[in-house]
Amino acid sequence: MGTRLVKYELKDVSEPNLMRDIFPYDSVCRIIFDDRFPERKPAKRFWITDTTFRDGQQARPPYTVKQIVDIYKFLSKLGGPNGIIRQSEFFIYTDKDRKAVEECLELGYEFPEITAWIRAVKEDFRLVKEMGLKETGILTSASDYHIFLKLKKTRKQIMDEYLGVVKAALDAGVTPRCHLEDATRADVYGFCIPFIQELTKLREESGIPIKVRICDTMGYGVPWPDTELPRSVPKWVRAVIDEGGTPEELVEWHGHNDFHKVLTNAVCAWFYGCSAANGTLLGIGERTGNPPVEALIIEYISLTGNDSGIDTTVITEIARYYEKEIGYKIPSNYPFVGSDFNVTRAGIHADGIMKNEEIYNIFDTGKILNRPIGVAVTDKSGLAGVAYWFNNYFGLDEQEKVDKKHPGIAKIYEWVVEQYKGDRTSAITTEELLDQGCKHLPEFCDRRRGER
Numbered sequence: 001m002g003t004r005l006v007k008y009e010l011k012d013v014s015e016p017n018l019m020r021d022i023f024p025y026d027s028v029c030r031i032i033f034d035d036r037f038p039e040r041k042p043a044k045r046f047w048i049t050d051t052t053f054r055d056g057q058q059a060r061p062p063y064t065v066k067q068i069v070d071i072y073k074f075l076s077k078l079g080g081p082n083g084i085i086r087q088s089e090f091f092i093y094t095d096k097d098r099k100a101v102e103e104c105l106e107l108g109y110e111f112p113e114i115t116a117w118i119r120a121v122k123e124d125f126r127l128v129k130e131m132g133l134k135e136t137g138i139l140t141s142a143s144d145y146h147i148f149l150k151l152k153k154t155r156k157q158i159m160d161e162y163l164g165v166v167k168a169a170l171d172a173g174v175t176p177r178c179h180l181e182d183a184t185r186a187d188v189y190g191f192c193i194p195f196i197q198e199l200t201k202l203r204e205e206s207g208i209p210i211k212v213r214i215c216d217t218m219g220y221g222v223p224w225p226d227t228e229l230p231r232s233v234p235k236w237v238r239a240v241i242d243e244g245g246t247p248e249e250l251v252e253w254h255g256h257n258d259f260h261k262v263l264t265n266a267v268c269a270w271f272y273g274c275s276a277a278n279g280t281l282l283g284i285g286e287r288t289g290n291p292p293v294e295a296l297i298i299e300y301i302s303l304t305g306n307d308s309g310i311d312t313t314v315i316t317e318i319a320r321y322y323e324k325e326i327g328y329k330i331p332s333n334y335p336f337v338g339s340d341f342n343v344t345r346a347g348i349h350a351d352g353i354m355k356n357e358e359i360y361n362i363f364d365t366g367k368i369l370n371r372p373i374g375v376a377v378t379d380k381s382g383l384a385g386v387a388y389w390f391n392n393y394f395g396l397d398e399q400e401k402v403d404k405k406h407p408g409i410a411k412i413y414e415w416v417v418e419q420y421k422g423d424r425t426s427a428i429t430t431e432e433l434l435d436q437g438c439k440h441l442p443e444f445c446d447r448r449r450g451e452r
Contacts, residue, residue: 011190016144080309083111196244221257223268
């Protein structure tokens with residue numbers, strides 16, 4: 001090899017290693033520590049890749065062609081001209097899939113670059129070439145759970161097959177991206193690193209970049225550096241780079257949220273040298289989903305201190321599109337996009353917001369997300385919550401604002417409390433509050449008539 005690496009030989013075992021000490025199926029899986037810490041080497045440059053139209057469509061009814069094109073436009077606008085959302089992968093098997101790819105290509109956007117996803121089958125490259133795409137993901141399942149139990153083959157047989165498919169990609173002039181499915185249950189040094197070293201050899205011989213996507217298919221990855229492989233995200237990333245010989249710009253992390261670590265793991269991968277973190281809009285993906293692209297965007301800005309041309313207000317546009325055009329119900333408390341993510345119901349919080357919204361708002365959500373902080377009125381809102389609601393709804397300036405000590409506010413809050421003495425559990429609606437405002441704050445009646 002051109003790169004000087006310690007050579008790891010394939011361990012072609014006769015029986016699958018299911019790592020029962022870590023993954024006892026009849027109990028919760030174990031996290032084992034070895035007290036060995038890999039060096040933290042953050043990627044020099046890092047970015048986001050998208051799988052909304054591939055993994056995302058495995059978890060919901062398929063998008064229409066129009067919806068795919070619309071969402072692709074949102075992704076391009078969100079990621080900005082510098083390509084912070086670098087690529088987006090598409091299925092290409094059906095007529096509808098190919099129609100969506102064609103219409104997105106016709107837009108002529110530089111970012112995100114459109115890539116494909118195929119099975120580890122040589123014939124599928126014909127589809128990639130016909131679509132005029134330069135890169136494709138290839139499913140290269142890595143664990144013995146897949147090699148022995150699903151594919152019914154040996155490690156040697158499956159590695160030879162994968163390498164044959166990669167060579168076919170190189171012969172076709174297509175950049176292959178090898179998806180190491182179920183990597184966090186795989187034998188890293190007995191199968192994965194020997195395979196990656198062979199990919200390194202092919203990359204150096206061909207001059208074509210071969211990418212490695214580490215797939216935490218079952219969400220077993222953990223962000224702690226002193227955890228044993230195969231569950232340690234830091235050790236996995238460093239192994240691909242240091243022992244596998246893959247440059248950091250060709251390494252990608254793809255996670256799932258089965259154990260609520262999906263975003264943390266993706267950011268951890270950036271910290272240890274992985275350039276690309278793969279995600280989906282709103283985190284929609286197979287089973288528990290993937291890293292939410294919008295959350296990765298916020299993390300990127302937080303880590304770099306630079307928005308790099310990102311338009312964060314598009315996050316709110318995307319959320320509204322999903323709810324109004326696609327009919328997807330976003331949980332109301334979902335960060336950044338849920339209807340109530342920056343809405344408080346607690347009276348003491350509303351009182352603080354009236355004094356200074358920074359006390360109970362994560363950042364200027366009005367500026368950054370085009371989502372001003374709000375208050376939902378319930379029996380827990382207190383006088384301050386009711387006063388804030390009216391001031392916020394009508395956009396009153398400091399001179400016009402009604403104080404929580406106003407007798408009209410007291411009357412309205414008395415009415416609110418009365419509503420919850422029965423079986424009511426829902427928040428007071430806008431119309432109800434406006435009706436009460438007309439009764440007890442007559443000046444608001446004029447404002448209400450003016451907005452009609």
